[in-house]
Amino acid sequence: xxxxxxxxxxxxxGCNLIRMILQDRPDTAVRNLDALTYSGRQINVAEFSxxxxxxxxRGDVADLRxxxxxxxxxxxxxxxxxxxxxxxxIQDPRPFAISNTLGTQTLLEAWRTGPSRHGGRFVHVxxxxxxxxxxxxxxxxxxxxxxxxxxxxxxxxxxxxxxHFADAYHETxxxxxxxxxxxxxxxxxxxxxxxxxxxxTRAMRGERLPLYGDGEHVRDWMHVDDHCxxxxxxxxxxxxxRTYNLGAGQERSNLEVARAILDTLGQSEDxxxxxxxxPGHDRRYALDSTRARDELGWEPSDSxxxxxxxxxxxWYKDNQAxxxxxxxxxxxxxxx
Numbered sequence: 001x002x003x004x005x006x007x008x009x010x011x012x013x014g015c016n017l018i019r020m021i022l023q024d025r026p027d028t029a030v031r032n033l034d035a036l037t038y039s040g041r042q043i044n045v046a047e048f049s050x051x052x053x054x055x056x057x058r059g060d061v062a063d064l065r066x067x068x069x070x071x072x073x074x075x076x077x078x079x080x081x082x083x084x085x086x087x088x089x090i091q092d093p094r095p096f097a098i099s100n101t102l103g104t105q106t107l108l109e110a111w112r113t114g115p116s117r118h119g120g121r122f123v124h125v126x127x128x129x130x131x132x133x134x135x136x137x138x139x140x141x142x143x144x145x146x147x148x149x150x151x152x153x154x155x156x157x158x159x160x161x162x163x164h165f166a167d168a169y170h171e172t173x174x175x176x177x178x179x180x181x182x183x184x185x186x187x188x189x190x191x192x193x194x195x196x197x198x199x200x201t202r203a204m205r206g207e208r209l210p211l212y213g214d215g216e217h218v219r220d221w222m223h224v225d226d227h228c229x230x231x232x233x234x235x236x237x238x239x240x241x242r243t244y245n246l247g248a249g250q251e252r253s254n255l256e257v258a259r260a261i262l263d264t265l266g267q268s269e270d271x272x273x274x275x276x277x278x279p280g281h282d283r284r285y286a287l288d289s290t291r292a293r294d295e296l297g298w299e300p301s302d303s304x305x306x307x308x309x310x311x312x313x314x315w316y317k318d319n320q321a322x323x324x325x326x327x328x329x330x331x332x333x334x335x336x
Contacts, residue, residue, distance in 0.1 A: 001053070003029040004235075005074040007061055007107065008081030010040035012190040013125070013182075017078065017228040022051060029053040033070040034081065035060045039191035041326050061103035067110035076235060077122045079107055082162075084127075085193055086155045090279060093154035100158035105165040112173050123235050124166040124179045128220070128247065129156040131181075133282030136218060142286035145181075145243045152280045163243075170241045178238035180231055182246040183287055186308060187224030188315040192323055195254060196309075199261045200316045201323055203271065209262070213277030215255030218284040222248035223308040226300040233296040244296060247287025248303035260306055264313045 004021065008014040009032030018030050030048075034040045036058055048054040059066030061081045071077065081103060083089065083096045104124060111122050131143040132150035151157040163179060170177040186196045199209050230246035238244060252260075258272050292298045302308060316323065 001027055001029050002075040003031060003073060005031045005033060005070055005077045007033045007070075007077070007079045008040060010034040010036060010042060010044050011080065012039070012187075013185060013224055013227060014040075014080045015044035015189050016187060016224045017080065017231060018045060018048065018054070020225070020228045020232070022048060022053060029055070031055045031057060031070060031074060033057050033059050033061070033066070039193070043322065043325055044189050061107050062098050064106050064110060067107045068114050071107075071110050071114045075120045077107065077111055077120070078125065078231060078235065079104065079123065080125045082159070084155065086129075086153050087193075087278060089154035089158070093158075096154050096158040097161070100155075101161035101165070104162035108165060108169045108175065108177075112169060112175055119176050121176045121178060121235055121240075122166075123231060123238070124162065124177065125231055126159050126163050126179055126181045127156070128181050128183050128245070128285045128287050129153065129282065130160040130163060131285070132156070134284040134286055136216060136283050142247070142288040143245065144288045145245055145291055152282055176240045178234045178240065179243040180234050180246050181243060181287070182227050182230065183220035183222050183248060183285060185222055185224045185227050186312045188312070188319070189322070190224075192327060196257065196261070196312060197316065197323075199258050200265075200313055203261050203265045203267050204317065204320070206267065207271070208273040209258050209271050210273050210275045211254050211258055212275060212281060215258065215272070215274060216253045216283075217281060218251050218253050218286075220247045220286055221250045221252055221257070221303065221305065221308065222246065222300055223302040223311070225302045230292060230296070230298050233292070233298040237296050239295065242291075242295070244292040245287040245289045246292055246298070246300075247289045248300040249289070250303055250305045250308075251284075251286055252305065257309070260309055261313060264306075264310055
């Protein structure tokens, strides 16, 4: 039975990816390597604990020994473990450099030098934020995979650094590396610090919804299930050394997202509160995903607006106990 190592599998995208693998690929096993930081929780993967095809290992991707032990016996790596909240990267960039850049290099080195060296595929999951931003309005084409990397936040810079290491290990050592760059995700199990779950959980309580600046910052919104399918398509059909944009073509401003959530929950737009903008806030992201469609046969079938948002709101309404649990202090985040 082939075994896939998923790093960061207790986080938002990671737990949904593991769920998809175990449901759709009955002949595949999964090993989950996660450091269990504040946003990666065991509750997100608790349902898999009795599945003989699932194995959890606690470890940090910046720890070479932990990575070497984790990759042993695996046939492929799906590397998602990362610090990802831009606001936190403004407060303290160092953990982003360690987890995202050094962590990716460390995992690549473990994959290159470990006892299971066999040329298996290494998929590095990156972000559209490495491109920097686009101006608002029409007339400017979305980013393609050949667009230059121009990161404007510490988070984006750390992911761009990780991408450079992935490229270098492919070119220098011949590793079978494929990279993906995804747009903003929404869906179940997203830690309530990102925009959509923050707005949903606050709106359900009738609290004010904070929006940075004028709220006109535009993002492309993709349901997490489509992102997971794109990652697996890159694993199965991507060309070694290639990068694939995964965008849904569902551009909406933060203000539009807030209004749609309030409308879905029957709340007044008076709850919207504009607050001071954060430093270096990118205005617009947009991806051209032609390569992924043509070469991977991938389509974002679950991301249609507003259906994807309605599904997400419904999940948070039905799982308020989960939100309460992950926002409460957890012993999982303590040092082992």
